[in-house]
Amino acid sequence: MNKKEILIRLLKYMLADKRTLAVSCSLLLLASLADVSGPWLIRIFLDDYLANDLFPPQALWGLAAGYIGVTVASGLLHYGYGIRFSRMAVGIVQTIRKRVYSSVLKQPLSAFDFVPIGKLVSRITNDTESLKDMYVTVFATFLKTITLLTVMLGVMLMLSPMLTAVVFLLVPVVIGVMYAYQKRSSPVYRESRDLLSDINAVMSESIQGMSLIQLMAQEENFCRRFEAMTAKRLKAEMRIQRMNGFFLRPLIDLMSGVVLMALVALFGLNGTEVIGVGLLYAFINYLGRVTEPLVELMMRLALLQQAIIAGERLFELMDIKSQQYGDDEQPMQTGTIRFNQVNFSYDDKVQVIKGVDIDVKQGGFLALVGHTGSGKSTLASLMMGFYDVNAGSIELDGRPIGSLSHSSLRQGIAMVQQDPHVMSDTLRENVSLGREVSDASILKALEQAELGDFTRELAKGLDTPLGDGEIGLSAGQKQLLALARVLVEKPKILILDEATANIDSGTEDKVQRVLATLRQDMTVVVIAHRLSTIAEADQILVLHRGEVVERGNHSSLLGQKGRYWQMYELQQASAQLKELEQLAG
Known part of the structure; x- marks a missing residue:
């Protein structure tokens, strides 16, 4: 204009x-x-x-x-x-x-x-x-x-x-x-x-990444960069x-x-x-x-x-064009997932996903593993409908994902990310997220997510401020809180994106128990770094540079002695070294 x-x-x-x-x-x-x-x-x-x-x-x-x-x-x-x-x-x-x-x-x-x-x-x-x-x-x-x-x-x-x-x-x-x-x-x-916008952007990102800047001793470099930008604006002014x-x-x-x-x-x-x-x-x-x-x-x-x-x-x-959704308002009845020769690129230049096929039945347990950059999180984003595929097709509940309405898609599929966001609000609002949910339902979800004892110890209960409020949550508690959000309105498909990567073994056991309960009502997709988390998966896809290079369950993949076997052996060796270090200590 x-x-x-x-x-x-x-x-x-x-x-x-x-x-x-x-x-x-x-x-x-x-x-x-x-x-x-x-x-x-x-x-x-x-x-x-x-x-x-x-x-x-x-x-x-x-x-x-x-x-x-x-x-x-x-x-x-x-x-x-x-x-x-x-x-x-x-x-x-x-x-x-x-x-x-x-x-x-x-x-x-x-x-x-x-x-x-x-x-x-x-x-x-x-x-x-x-x-x-x-x-x-x-x-x-x-x-x-x-x-x-x-x-x-x-x-x-x-x-x-x-x-x-x-x-x-x-x-x-x-x-x-x-x-x-x-x-x-x-x-x-x-x-x-x-x-001015660039200055504000640098200030915001510097404050958000303050720990990284100080860890890498880059304070002076960022100060010089900021001074150069302010000098340019002074000349313009x-x-x-x-x-x-x-x-x-x-x-x-x-x-x-x-x-x-x-x-x-x-x-x-x-x-x-x-x-x-x-x-x-x-x-x-x-x-x-x-x-x-x-x-x-x-x-x-x-x-x-x-x-x-x-x-x-x-x-x-x-x-800017809004996110496009379909007109099919019918709620998802099953958690079936089907990918047919899916290709995807963020910039229309580099293919991040190449010819991926996935077929998961209702109540199935699908695991996605692979090294960083292999395309695991991208597949999860495609399942969530965040991006449109460049080629191939995705079906959820037997229907093309592009035909599902916004409400149908968001009610039918949910994701727990590696570092869930905690709002500066009460525990109640952090679980309900603006949805019309009773306190009884919230407490039940917290109990199922194994946060019942934690909630009862809070003096203000559901009215306790989180985030920048009175209570700070550990990484494990954030993951359990994210699961409680899901349990309030159970979707048909639940995706966990590296949900156990930053938590201790005790919290991981809690997550595993919650997942065992959830699998009775929904299809579970887990993106995992710890292979112990997905040992019970019905189907494991091993990704490498956007392609599925191995497919099977835990036992069959170990028997193939391919990439999955190598990853498993490395993790086992790493765990044994930690045990030896603890004993030596």
Whole structure:
């Protein structure tokens, strides 16, 4: 989208609430009429009474009362306009923020494969704040300036067309300056905005990876990298300030000074017979009132540039194609899984999965093993419907995965990841995850996940804050919590992605007992590093560079003495070495 399209799209949000906009503009029009009435009343006093040495008390008291009245009315009307317009503007920003957030949540995971999290967060937060500045400040100032200029020029024409023509020369010159400023400042503001997003992204990722940075003694390197980025942004900001210092007030003040001199020169040439003192006062007053809004509007152009760039980036997020699902709302009845010659690539260049066939019946136990990068987690993501295959087909419950609706797919298949996310919320919310679930069901799920004793020891029970709250969970407790989430609404297919990789043997035994219970109601797919976890699997697939190189159960694969046998022997040797070290210790 070009700048014009972005600006029109932003304006449409403001035009959506026509009633509030109409009331605000009406108040602004009345406020502008009150603004121009004051100098008009003073002109009457100077030209009609003071110049003619006339001082009728009733008329003068009427002028004084009128002047005070229009001044008070102007203040009240401007206040009413500001409050209503600001409320409308903040509401628009909230609407855009919610739509962007909703769009991000509904995007396919492929949209996040190559986007730094810090930059994404910066867009949602900082860019929406820029839009707020545009609506609350820029558009409000623009409406105020245009309305005031229109009213003042109309009044000035009524007073003196000749003097109005002199003042009117200022308007096209200002428009030309504004155009030149916009043309020069746009690329600089874009550069500054992009650099700010990069800085925020680096800060976010550095804080998230603080332990790694300190372990690798890379503090100085990251500091130098951060200093280089901030130095680039400082240069961009200084270029902006130099442009603002040249284009904004100095040029406008110079032009208004020239117009003022022309008005005084006309007064000197024609005298009070043609141009009255009161008329000259009114025009000088109006000129000052016109100049200030123009200067303010010019200064607000900087915010407009930032807002247009922010709007472009936010609309990019809003317009990305959402995750596509099918129309079949029928809940999954079985946990059957079938892959038929599935090929997949993340970037359409390197094939991560090559010709994989899988056939698992209801209640089956499938295990996926292989070295890092062999494609295990990718197969799990394909089962979850996070990505579309490049070739071949996937069927769940005997139906093509692409035909299943969002609700059918998410209720029918669940995944427990290697490092489950724990929200900064209560234990109740961490299990229910926003679902309508009774406390009794949550407690039952925690009991089945072998977290019953842990829950009973908590003083606040289900109301205990987790994450950044009062209680921190171990790696094993996180895995059991993730299983409790699954047990609340039992799916037909459960995928465990390296769920036992970072837990102790005691917690692994608990997970095994929970899995034995779950297998009675669902199909289980386990991606395992510890081969002891999958010894009871009905079918084990050994993956290598995206291909299935061995297939069978634990005993048959050991008998083949291939890759699986090698992995098993290495793990057994490693376990024996640990036992010897413990004995020696």
